[in-house]
Amino acid sequence: MVNNELALCITGLRAEKLFGAGYTDKVYSSTVIKQLIAVMVRFLEKNSQIKKVYIGMSSGIDLLFGIAIHKYRERNPNREIDLYCVIPGRNQDRFFTREEKAQYRFIIDKVATTVIRLSDEQINPKLFIERNQYMVDNSDLTLAFWDFNKSRSGTYNTMCYSRKQKHPVYLFDAKDICKKGEWWFPPSKDSGIKINDVHK
DSSP, X not given: OOTTOEEEEEEEOOHHHHHOTTOOGGGGGSHHHHHHHHHHHHHHXXXXXXXXXXXXXXXXXXXXXXXXXXXXXXXXXXXXXXEEEEEOSBTTTTTOOHHHHHHHHHIIIIIOSEEEEOOSSBOOHHHHHHHHHHHHHTOSEEEEEEOSOOSSOXXXXXXXXXXXXXXXXXXXXTTOTTSOOEEEEOOOTTSOOOOOOTTO
16 A cells, blocks of 8 residues: 555454343443444544555444444544445344344445455355455454454454464454553564554
8 A cells, every 4th residue: 555554454353242142232322332432433533544444244343343434434524534344245134133234234335435245155154254364365454352362253363364464463452442452463663554552
């Protein structure tokens, strides 16, 4: 990319891991979610070199970051940022709640710059892996909202794949957003990547 413009890959917990099993749509109107979206918006505002964002359109962090892009544009109408929604396969929203389905359609119809459909196959674990790798391969760095649990998960695997590709990975504790972000795999000195902390 030119002029130090960066493309960002988003990875993070799905709704059931973020909110706990049996959550309802009421959680989306909670103060915690508003704070989480605010952190996402501040991250983009403090790092204006990010011009492209890739999200995988899963429930939880992906959809919330899509909403954050919308909020960011409302607050910063003169700053352009493109949102690439990477859909791995058919019926991704099959088990979404009513609110999540509404978020999904809103982001695709009103927020996305480009919608990328990787496969016409029914959604399956292999397609999620391929989607995550596609987003990393087309980005310069990865922003992860994680619970620091190293058990098998898409978020952790995406972070490991990013590291394998020598991409910087910047972490937020998805369950304690008041904590400062930290580098899990910092940029090399010659990468030109510098990220400002939202808590400064």
